[in-house]
Amino acid sequence: MPERRPRKDAARNRAAVLAAADELFARCESPEDITMADVAAAAGVGKATLFRAFGDRTGLIHALYEARLAPLRAATEQGEPPLSPAGPPLERVPALLDAVLCFKFDNRHLALALEGTGSGSPYQGAHYESFHRTLTGLLGQIPGFGGADTDFIAHALLAATRADLVEHLVRHEGADREQARARLADFVARVLGQG
Amino acid sequence: MPERRPRKDAARNRAAVLAAADELFARCESPEDITMADVAAAAGVGKATLFRAFGDRTGLIHALYEARLAPLRAATEQGEPPLSPAGPPLERVPALLDAVLCFKFDNRHLALALEGTGSGSPYQGAHYESFHRTLTGLLGQIPGFGGADTDFIAHALLAATRADLVEHLVRHEGADREQARARLADFVARVLGQG
DNA sequence: TACGATGCGGACCCTGGGTCCGTTTCATGG
């Protein structure tokens, strides 16, 4: 399996498409109203190129999302405490959820586009799986969660950071970034028994 | 505004469409793969009839959902305690969330179809609005939630009952109805400070 | 029974995701 590297033009086009798509998704009102043809045009590329590089619409959005997600993954895996594995669970759980919320807030356009893929629920995605696993593990290490259903609690906590909820808070309740963080932090503290 | 009632045939067709759609959505794997043409055919009706009666796809699903929702609304507004307004807040909150969960569980096909409408986030729907309002109010009456952000807590609690999460628990974690209820009940108790 | 108003239905339109294939560009060996 030689894993031959892509040609120069292919790489350049892939990057152009990612940049164009990022731009378009960021500007538009709703992810629904940017089409694959739009992206292709904005990137100065044919539609087929776009589909060849990413498979389908979902693939493109996924690629964008994953690229943005990389820093967060890095921070949680080998960053600084309290986010990194070195932090104590009781501090790491709120830190992790705060980080996820910030990410969702800063990238709501992408997150919304991803959730709006239709049949693709967010619970299949590798990113979700991974966050859920770490959260579950951390909860298990916290005193007071001995016999508790950490699996579901992790789901429920992550559900409080869902992109469309964040979007709703911003659009219809006029929340800003810091307010959203504070509200989530309160809720998390309450769940952790620090209310 | 005379509010003229519909013709007999119109009423009959509307009912036929609702029945057919309900049936189809219940049977199918994913809501995505039943089309408006399918519904029309199953109801023995032309496509235009269907669009005349419900406006668009979202309208049809909404109508189905609302019909199913009626009993739940009734139970929470004038049913028996602890669900009804006569129940004390500390019991009514878990009862309400349990009822919502059961509803989502029993009607996941519809709830999923509704959430999968694309641009239509669940937070716009009148049903969500109403549940959120009552929940918020109830939380405010519970000791210990004095200065708390009941608005967000209500959102977060409802997020734990989201249809795609329920679907995930069932499909990928093999949960059944009672398990799902127990897990949610645990979580709610924890948030209410009874963990 | 006659006659408007209301509703019917399926042919039709259009958008948008996804594919095909003749042409162009890359990259390697002579």
Next chain:
DNA sequence: CCATGAAACGGACCCAGGGTCCGCATCGTA
């Protein structure tokens, strides 16, 4: 530097599916 095959390109094309149009059937009333 050129030949040559492989890889990528792009836009014309296909098709499913949501939504509309309009001539015809049905309803309900005088």
